[in-house]
Amino acid sequence: MINSCLGRHILAELYGCDSTVLNDRQQIEVIFVDAALKAGAEVREVAFHKFSPHGVSGVVVISESHLTIHTWPEYGYAAVDVFTCGDRVDPWVACDYIKEMLKAEHIFANELKRGFLDHTNAPKELQKIMNKKEEQKEK
């Protein structure tokens, strides 16, 4: 229990995405709500915003934490976070679905553990996890 953590947080860098999708607030909102539901999460709050001339930011707050996105259609890039707590929801299900729907050519994603119950483990465990090669995925 001493090494238990409360959450799993995927930080994903998505490149070569479909710029039209990245600039469509409504479509991204649907993708993110669907991603949360596919992962088995319970949606609590949804807030998305379209910027002028381009770009979308948004979040889905779920009972199990959150999903966020910020898009730069001009670069075909999106910064995506999927943070879940508990054992019931797999954040990778949501991440993989988002990658597919944004038509990303490259994804660099790391999973970090959040909330070690013994806080003295936080810095060293975080560092160790950040260095674990198997947790850095390139698809």
Place this chain on the structure above:
Amino acid sequence: MINSCLGRHILAELYGCDSTVLNDRQQIEVIFVDAALKAGAEVREVAFHKFSPHGVSGVVVISESHLTIHTWPEYGYAAVDVFTCGDRVDPWVACDYIKEMLKAEHIFANELKRGFLDHTNAPKELQKIMNKKEEQKEK
């Protein structure tokens, strides 16, 4: 320009926080909006949720990206993210203010760079940054 990145993302683990504050949705919402404004950010969307019997989750979407929090009052713990893009807003201003207002005894925080314009730099730069000791703060 090839090594430029679009955003700065602070992941902060806050321990020993005031449990009463961590369980107060309204107070946390005010703290987070104030934190965004103090850092010079422009607030776009605000969505916070209170869980039963305890815990608050929420997000402030700013023009420059987002701030999020998830609290576990029973452990005195909060997972806080401050993600900003552009040079105008300093995410550490918001993070330091949040730490103060939650009365955190310990904070472990890392700043990650997001959105390298040359995507081939993303994995190795991310790894390098994650390993930079000076970017892991303990206060």
